[in-house]
Amino acid sequence: KVLIDVPCSDLAEELAQSQTKIQVLQDTLQQVLGRREEERQSRQLLELYLKALKNEDSILSKVAESETVPKKEMDVVDTGTSSTSTSAKTVLSHQILTALKEKPAPELCLDSQDLELVLKEDTQALALALRWDKQKAEALQRACDQELSKRLQQVQTLHSLRSTSKGKKTLP
Numbered sequence: 658k659v660l661i662d663v664p665c666s667d668l669a670e671e672l673a674q675s676q677t678k679i680q681v682l683q684d685t686l687q688q689v690l691g692r693r694e695e696e697r698q699s700r701q702l703l704e705l706y707l708k709a710l711k712n713e714d715s716i717l718s719k720v721a722e723s724e725t726v727p728k729k730e731m732d733v734v735d736t737g738t739s740s741t742s743t744s745a746k747t748v749l750s751h752q753i754l755t756a757l758k759e760k761p762a763p764e765l766c767l768d769s770q771d772l773e774l775v776l777k778e779d780t781q782a783l784a785l786a787l788r789w790d791k792q793k794a795e796a797l798q799r800a801c802d803q804e805l806s807k808r809l810q811q812v813q814t815l816h817s818l819r820s821t822s823k824g825k826k827t828l829p
Contacts, residue, residue, distance in 0.1 A: 661686050665668060699710065714751050717786055757787055757797065764797075764804040772805045 660668065661683050669679040749757075751773050757763045764772060775783070776798055784794035 658690065661690070666671065705710055717751070723761055749778060749783075764800045767801070769805060772801045772808075775801045776805065806819075 665676050665679050668683075669676045672679065672752060674682075687819060754766065754773065756766050756771075757775070760766045767775070778798075780791055780794050783789075783798070784791045786793065787797075789797075
């Protein structure tokens with residue numbers, strides 16, 4: 658910083674170099690300082706982002722806990738149905754929620770177990786966790802259901818093909 662602040666002519670005289678070389682040197686030093694400042698700001702921004710992400714995880718887990726606890730405490734008389742028939746609320750992991758939020762077609766990115774978890778999740782709780790409206794959450798669950806059905810169909814077709822090919826091998 659000191660070398661940048663020194664007048665170019667004084668520095669050129671002190672270093673016995675031409676003013677153009679000193680000007681290039683000062684410009685390069687200024688660029689390095691600018692880059693370091695950008696890196697420092699980027700680090701600070703990343704730290705703030707990670708801190709916000711941790712806070713969001715904490716909030717989401719608290720929301721999920723607060724939604725699951727009252728359901729367990731309700732009487733059968735209050736809900737009008739038995740506790741075994743109510744939809745089970747699950748706590749979706751941060752990884753699943755991130756995929757659901759950020760991917761254009763999240764049902765294609767999740768494995769079958771994660772798709773099942775999304776389907777088991779209460780639509781209202783899912784909408785709240787993703788900060789979406791209920792219709793968008795329902796559409797997501799329908800897309801997950803369709804993808805899961807398609808995968809199941811593929812597995813069944815594969816089993817059928819295997820059993821057919823085994824049958825042909827045993828023929829004389």
